[in-house]
């Protein structure tokens with residue numbers, strides 16, 4: 059392992075045997091976290107060639123079982139985001155696509171660095187579990203067309219361990235590590251088609267559109283080379299997606315979106331784009347417009363919400379919390395964020411906003427930290443908004459007044475003001491086919 063670390067530290071390429079040996083030994087516990095953290099940091103700084111990335115992806119995918127779902131359902135689709143702040147898209151698009159009769163076998167992750175994770179959000183439901191056995195994953199796909207699993211001892215176990223280590227060692231924002239982490243999960247979980255949502259901006263791991271395009275290209279090629287139909291959407295993450303940031307608060311916003319109860323416009327537009335592309339790739343529609351209409355119809359007739367409830371209950375969650383989101387965890391301290399001046403919101407350091415939610419307890423500072431599911435904030439203000447001093451910009455939910463005040467300050471510090479009009483940002487920057 060020392061040789062491998064030194065090789066990568068010195069900018070050399072790792073061989074197939076180096077990568078395979080490292081993944082096998084880290085998965086079985088022979089290599090300690092401190093050496094793995096050193097290698098991850100060396101990869102972070104010196105990157106990897108395309109060949110190394112493909113090898114790492116396949117080694118992680120093969121660290122456990124690889125699902126072949128064709129004895130279960132003829133076609134399965136999956137989606138994955140490269141990570142953002144307020145990104146609760148899966149909670150809405152998975153049931154929508156399943157309600158359009160396309161099975162969605164989803165393999166998700168937990169919070170990572172400044173971003174939230176679908177598994178953490180779903181665990182805001184009392185009793186919900188993503189540790190599905192293979193038979194349960196398959197049975198749910200047959201019975202309800204929707205299942206949400208995490209990395210387990212049998213499904214991409216190497217990613218489960220690497221993911222938790224990267225989360226707390228500053229080694230998340232690396233193109234090879236993100237590409238291998240995402241695509242290994244997608245390949246292991248047996249999807250026939252994959253829609254990737256690659257984010258760019260201050261709250262994304264890829265700060266520039268160019269880096270996002272590079273990441274998207276690598277992942278789409280890995281997917282297509284492995285015989286999976288893969289496309290990537292490039293989407294904006296220069297401000298939180300929707301309004302809510304924090305596990306239970308994001309679940310509530312997702313439920314409101316499934317109920318068409320005044321959902322944030324940017325979030326619904328995003329869900330339609332992702333769900334539409336999933337339906338297109340599945341061959342359910344001829345055009346994106348037609349696919350978006352199908353998605354809207356199953357949202358409006360309540361079948362997507364019913365699908366979501368069915369999955370929550372099947373995975374041990376409390377269906378009463380779907381029916382009445384007020385039963386989800388609630389914070390004892392709730393305080394407004396007040397605009398300190400007149401002006402126009404010119405920019406947001408969305409990474410700092412993400413970390414404000416981590417500091418509140420919605421994410422982890424150390425491996426295995428328990429989460430405060432209720433903590434977070436609702437921040438409806440967007441870049442380009444004209445604001446008066448004293449206006450309410452948002453609401454922070456936390457465990458103590460001290461934590462809430464710290465988050466209020468972190469969020470205000472993350473906002474840049476202008477005296478002049480500021481253009482709204484686009485939601486999307488194109489598609490990588």
Ligand code: URA
Pocket residue numbers: 139140141166167170230235236237239240243
């Ligand atoms: N999502 C993942 O699963 N892995 C990453 O590295 C980033 C986002």
